[in-house]
Amino acid sequence: MNWDWEKLQQRNRQRKSGWEPGSGGGGPTPPDFTKIKEALNKWGDSRLILIILVIIMVGWLLTGFFRVEPGQVGVVQRFGAVVHVTEMGAGLNWHWPRPVGQATKVDTQQIRSFEIGFTRVEGRKRVNRDEALMLTKDKNIVHFEIIVHYQVQNPEEYLFEIENPEEVIKTTTESALRSAVGTLEIDRAIVAEGLSRIANNTQDLLQDLLDDYNSGLRVVNVRTERGDAPQEVRQAFHDVVRAMEDKERLIHRAEEYREDIIPRARGARAQRILEAQGEVKRFGQLLVEYRKAKGVTRQRLYLETIGDILPGVNKIIMDKDAAERVMLFPDGKGVRFETIETER
Template sequence: MSWDWEKLQEQKQRNQPGRTPDLGNLEDKIKQIWQMKFPGMKFVVAIVVLLWLASGIYIVEPDEVGVVQRFGAYARTTPPGPHYHLPVPLESVQTPKVTQVRRIEIGFRSGGGQRGYVAGQNRSFPEEALMLTGDENIVNVQFIVQYQIKNAQDYLFNISQPQKTVKDAAEAAMRKVIGHNKIDNALTTGKFAIQNDTKQLLQTILDHYTSGINIVAVQLQDVHPPKEVSDAFKDVASAKEDKSRFINEAEAYRNDLIPKTRGEVASIVNQAEAYKQTVINKAEGDSSRFLAVLREYKKAKDITKKRLYLETMESILSQPSVQKVILSSEALGKAVPYLPLDRLGEPAPTGRMQGASNAATGNKGGN
């Protein structure tokens, strides 16, 4: 800005010493000069003011929330969509992504980030990974932590370095959980429980800090003993695997053999019970039949004796294996006894011998 200083000096010289200058004329002069030198200044100032007011318009994306600060202090939280806040420096806004799952690697660094964990291709950090177990063994634990923002206000204003806070708290939680477990659990069957315990403990720590962070998952990537003793641990693990395999095979054999044995035992018992019942029923039947015959015999001894004889001969002679020769009493008296010498070494059929014996007895009775 430049004024016509010559005219001002001339005006000053006209004023007498001790007299008050005519300020009204001076202000008019300045207004005239201003309007003459900057005729469009009002328009420019209006545009600047409009742009300054328009700078308060902001848009919150669907995966974000807006946190408005007034003179640096928290004012309000806005949901996704277009919004307005007073221009800077009166108000400002931050829009953290609350649905994004953030990832922290502890004990190793994958470098690329997108490929994730690849054994043998990651940089190890022993100062983070080496931990002491409950049975005083050292184990190398590499794991990742995934988390989200659950309260944007707490996340932005209660902790100054969120990622470092989560990393330090996760390392402390994992060391405590590993310190309460034996090395066998950490290397074999206890990994799932260690992950869950670490997640719960880490969430408790962060909630105590009112950090506004929600732990999504804690995942063990690689758990192994130090290189100096890794071969010995491999031998121990191999022996334990063999032990488990032998136990499983024995259990499988046991589970296969016991049901078969129980089935055979049940079958033998059932057969014995059936045989027992058969013998009892047969004995009872024979006893009842004998008693019935005895009663008839007492009533008529000769008739009953004759009937028993005839029934016995009928049962013997009716067998197809018995050779039958029928002789009269006269012919029987003239018959020469025959002894089969060529068959003396052979066992004679029971039915034939019994038939011959019964026949001889019958003939005698007939005579």
């Protein structure tokens, strides 16, 4: 049976190839078209697979294109390491797609902001007392609210040196603010000068801490939104602040008056000293003349003194004999004649 089955298979193959036993001599064996067809089918399958692989490869490479908008930079990584940072607003760029590489865009021109002591929900202000209440140098409780503006300065540090930069800068700001408030007494902390000083100190301390953390962030501005006593004692503190402001205003006014009156008093004193010295000198000269001619000098001094006194008095001085011959007109009523004996 085994032999017959093998014979039958051989005969079938011969029929398919177009050759029968006893049909003729020993010509060349015809080609096996079945094998050729199988080879062609295999080549077609391989070509299709190759085309699919090429399409997938091209599509994968195309995913590496990215656009850097104005104000942004692109941080390009390859196998996790930073290979380069694009220029700001560089436009269309390419990087090796994932998982080989990736690119992260960072906006370095955007001014970001957050609040300490309050939040805004749907346009309404909501106070956060846990953040807002803090202690001053004299152990009094104050209520502070500030707004911080910042931007990314170093995109590499911003992305890879710290985790969750927004949370880090907020907690660091709260710490810096509490330190700045703790350097002033309450009566200094809640006045205009104190609020400005606290804002400046907070900004300086915050920037130092962020630089120590290599955060890649730059503090643009710290603005004090509110600095006041707690709600429960706010009115009493306002009265104290107003009294202190009145005190400062009165002190300032007194200092202005002092700066005005003291120079004038010094000038008047110097003038009087000079006048006195001049009088002393003049009387010294008169003493010398008086000793030479006492009568003449006495008469001259008398006349000079009378000349200083009488200009404002309605009097006429003339010789005794001439006075007896003077005719008075009606408008001379009230003129009184007085005879003064003078030494000849």
